[in-house]
Amino acid sequence: MPELPEVETIARVLRQHLLGQRLDGARLNAIARHGKALLFDFSGAITGRERLVARLGMTGTLRLNAAPDKHTQAVLQFDRDALVYSDIRKFGRLIWSNEPLHLGPDILALPAAELARRLSHRERAIKPLLLDQMLVSGLGNIYVDECLFAARIHPLTPASQIDAAALSQAVTSILEAAIAAGGSTISDFYDPLGRPGRYQEQHRVYGRAGQPCPRCRTAIVRTLVAQRGTHLCPSCQPLAQ
DNA sequence: ATTACTACCTGACAGC
DNA sequence: TGCTGTCAGGTAGTAA
Structure with a gap:
């Protein structure tokens, strides 16, 4: 994980x-x-x-x-x-291996303007794009869902329509809080000393299908996006037409 | 060039 | 008890 x-x-x-x-x-x-x-x-x-x-x-x-x-x-x-x-x-x-890593820039070290540049010309849905480690590296399925909720972005929004500054701010704040809590333990993650993380207690959408949105109380929905389980608040994260 | 889909591997769990 | 089917946080490879 x-x-x-x-x-x-x-x-x-x-x-x-x-x-x-x-x-x-x-x-x-x-x-x-x-x-x-x-x-x-x-x-x-x-x-x-x-x-x-x-x-x-x-x-x-x-x-x-x-x-x-x-x-x-x-x-x-x-x-x-x-x-x-x-x-x-x-x-x-x-x-x-002494070879250079075949990876995009670390998302925590990436300036918002550079994230904006990388998204601006892409029509693909934002969620699978953020999971592409060649574009930006570090996000997986849990934190993508948490970050998109924090930024009020529907996971199917075309990347070029994204407010990259808001997304960047959400990513920074979520990832820093998760690091401070020692990561998330759903089932498998333990640190090198065998200790679980605690950030799962702060998940707002991941694994919370059917439970009330912490912002508006609408039921959290689980759907499939790019074959991945995807959690979102349909009210806070509308898909603009 | 970009996107979509499948396969890889094991274990946990639900349903019968 | 035990079988079958489904699902899981990642990513490489292939094909459209």
Whole structure:
């Protein structure tokens, strides 16, 4: 599941525990996040490369000193701690690579004007466009729905009609609040110390079909947009004609 | 160039 | 108990 706030939560915990430790003789110098990708940069090459890229897919986890189980794909033994990578559905990837990331800009670091530029000439519906990691990276299905609700945008609105400044403000505010709460735990997400996130308690539309909209009390609706479960308030997020 | 759809993989859950 | 069908937060590949 991990989207930007969950990956940022993982990065912060791992920085506290792993920076400066060695793996196969190479020192871990930095842990960065770009969108949903985690980047581990080492001082020396391991298998010929100095960067390990983790993309966790839907169910990938990175746990410190956890007991490996049947879903464990890799164990990285550092000086003092072991980093255990597991992935039930095997959509994630752990790859040694010095290649530039094949990803659009991180959405938290993206100025509103640049978001506007990227949306202005697109006629596609805003939701699937925001899920396209080549356009902007970091949003997944949960936070897209939460951000579009916050910005009062219907997920099928053509991208060129979007008020990008308002959307950018909503994205920043939602993602920062989610990071502060340690991400969302629906079923699978736990940080490297095994702690769940708390932001699911603040979800306003995701997973709340049939419940009242927190702004106007209209029942939240669940529909399909681009084959993805999509949650919205039909009153706060009208589709303009 | 852009968009739409499918497949990948496992587990949880509902219904029978 | 156990079978079947459906669904899940991501993304790569293919085809229109």
